[in-house]
Amino acid sequence: MEKLVQHFKDHNLRPSQQRMAVMKYLLDHHTHPTAETIYAALSPNYPTLSRTTVYQTLEKLYETGLAQKIVIEDGEMRFDADTSDHGHFKCVKCGEVFDFFYAQNHPFPKMGGSFEIQEKHLYYKGFCPKCKSA
């Protein structure tokens, strides 16, 4: 937790209640939540919390590298505090998003020319085990 506070300070961000709460939620729930989900979850404990704050906080977390944005469906931006190299699987039936991991040195297609890659995203869509058998 101290590392979190320090990370915020290193980026000229204050470790406010709201920011810490959002970040803690992301660290505790590896469910790739949307801003709305986080807002709904925190709202009871932070009655004055604003949706806008959640959105702004998530954007800051993304900008400073504490979280990654996951865009699989249009109009549904999810966030993940695990910024390590991994992929996502979204079940088209239940909507749940699963992580899947691979070797650090897994070979990914290279790009010809002088493209400068900053982010790499890999995701699958289909049926999760539970929905497949149902």
Place this chain on the structure above:
Amino acid sequence: MEKLVQHFKDHNLRPSQQRMAVMKYLLDHHTHPTAETIYAALSPNYPTLSRTTVYQTLEKLYETGLAQKIVIEDGEMRFDADTSDHGHFKCVKCGEVFDFFYAQNHPFPKMGGSFEIQEKHLYYKGFCPKCKSA
């Protein structure tokens, strides 16, 4: 073109002027356009064309396998008539989306458990050669 007409008929879809025009646009322009882009491009030639028709048509093309949906940024659904296995690179500066291809047998991470994968999406974000040098 006859194949197109046949494909439509095979899926109980009529090869209407509008559908053919949208499909032709996708085949002629490998720029991963959005519905709005296509609408703007076709509108002059089809003055009565409706945005809704473009949206509905693209959805049909997706459903019948004539096109794929590309979601990289939230709120920006793009379409690609090339449904073969390939990745996309989006330049964060100019916004252009580039294709990149890889071997058919390129190894992709497998998923443990009994997940049923229907779609695979790989994309990168960064600077394209032009924007990088600028």
Place this chain on the structure above:
DNA sequence: GTTATTCTTGTAATCATTACAGGTTTGTAG
């Protein structure tokens, strides 16, 4: 303690996409 900066809040605006209802075209069967 005062002042400036950063944060948070709530409401209003945006904008891509979808829902809907009515009119139009196309295919089919007599």
Place this chain on the structure above:
DNA sequence: CTACAAACCTGTAATGATTACAAGAATAAC
């Protein structure tokens, strides 16, 4: 050829996630 039904297209209105904005609150610096 005619009429009915199904599929289509259109325009407007609604939706819903996200962002803009302005004002008040908290925090840091001096």
